[in-house]
């Protein structure tokens with residue numbers, strides 16, 4: 001059997017998936033680390049596992065028709081990419097954002113397969129969403145869109161088939177509207193979505209899990225070098241679900257968070273964003289839904305810089321927690337030049353391939369999203385468990401399980417990514433996530 005070679009593999013993938021640069025990027029980052037491992041393990045080469053794993057099980061696209069407050073008929077496009085179901089029901093979030101394309105969801109679905117495998121729980125990988133732009137929409141419009149979206153999606157999902165959840169633009173409010181519509185159409189009360197309200201089957205700590213989990217992962221990376229968060233400064237990007245709970249946990253564990261951001265720019269508070277200030281940000285973002293610029297009117301020591309990102313601020317730690325490709329090669333170099341020792345990704349693929357190369361060259365602690373932000377989907381997995389048992393565990397029980405899972409993910413990354421004197425977490429996460437899915441696919445035979 002001829003060995004795999006990165007360039008020709010990527011040429012074939014690009015040819016088969018034209019116009020999907022984010023999907024190409026996500027596969028390239030994985031393939032670069034996996035191909036040498038596959039060539040050393042011919043069972044994966046012979047079974048063409050990488051070729052099979054980069055082709056989704058299926059993609060579903062559909063029209064979503066809804067009415068705005070003025071009575072105008074609006075049309076969006078919805079998708080669900082059921083990427084790989086070898087180790088469990090498809091699982092992964094829904095993104096509502098004007099930038100969403102099938103290519104975006106294929107990159108996210110591909111990452112999700114490896115991430116879900118790393119959690120140790122039985123979950124396949126999927127992602128879905130729509131090019132619907134929630135910005136400026138009223139509550140009634142959001143509800144009607146969510147109901148219209150679920151009216152088609154419901155026939156493709158199920159508690160043992162595919163269990164969606166939130167992502168950018170989809171939080172507790174949207175999950176509730178979608179769950180209500182599913183229940184109405186299917187006439188069943190099952191755990192078909194996660195991130196639900198605590199009143200109807202949600203799990204304690206799911207809201208906090210991605211941000212907390214990312215900080216727990218960072219704590220494990222620091223512990224390898226005998227270090228911790230105490231007294232360190234941090235830059236966080238984003239101001240949504242993941243960013244908010246990253247800031248909360250970092251602060252609780254002794255770090256001082258200096259930045260957050262949104263689509264319009266970034267906030268720099270040299271005094272640190274403490275719990276009172278974070279509560280103000282949560283009001284601005286979750287209730288008023290306005291720009292972070294408002295923060296500076298209440299806390300005048302802070303500045304809001306328009307159309308810029310936070311990576312030029314001198315910090316010890318960086319937690320990119322907004323979106324993909326929000327940290328490039330030059331910004332990575334600036335972080336390193338300013339003494340940053342750890343980058344831990346709350347977002348999916350926030351660092352460009354060039355940025356990752358800079359982190360690797362400098363051998364800093366770099367936790368890629370598929371490992372560092374896996375706490376969110378892990379607690380979604382535990383929400384499914386609780387729904388099956390018709391039980392609800394306490395916040396403390398779930399948080400303890402989250403900490404344990406993040407430790408196990410870290411250990412798996414170490415096992416496959418230990419190099420001479422440092423840990424290559426990208427290699428560790430990619431191989432660690434791959435092996436379980438690949439072995440299941442081989443066991444199934446040629447399907």
Ligand SMILES: NC(=O)C1=CN([C@@H]2O[C@H](COP(=O)(O)OP(=O)(O)OC[C@H]3O[C@@H](n4cnc5c(N)ncnc54)[C@H](O)[C@@H]3O)[C@@H](O)[C@H]2O)C=CC1
Nearest residue numbers: 167168169210238239240241242262263322323347348376
């Ligand atoms: N919610 C979850 O449980 C999980 C989320 N993630 C990832 O974390 C990231 C953030 O997601 P959430 O906090 O859930 O979403 P969210 O909708 O609550 O917040 C998104 C944040 O990112 C910012 N943002 C979005 N697009 C941007 C752009 N193009 N440029 C600059 N800023 C932008 C928004 O202003 C907002 O602050 C995403 O990459 C998502 O895929 C990863 C694992 C689980």
Ligand SMILES: O=C(O)CCC(=O)C(=O)O
Nearest residue numbers: 092093165167376377380
């Ligand atoms: O909780 C889930 O199922 C989705 C989480 C997710 O979309 C992600 O990990 O990127």
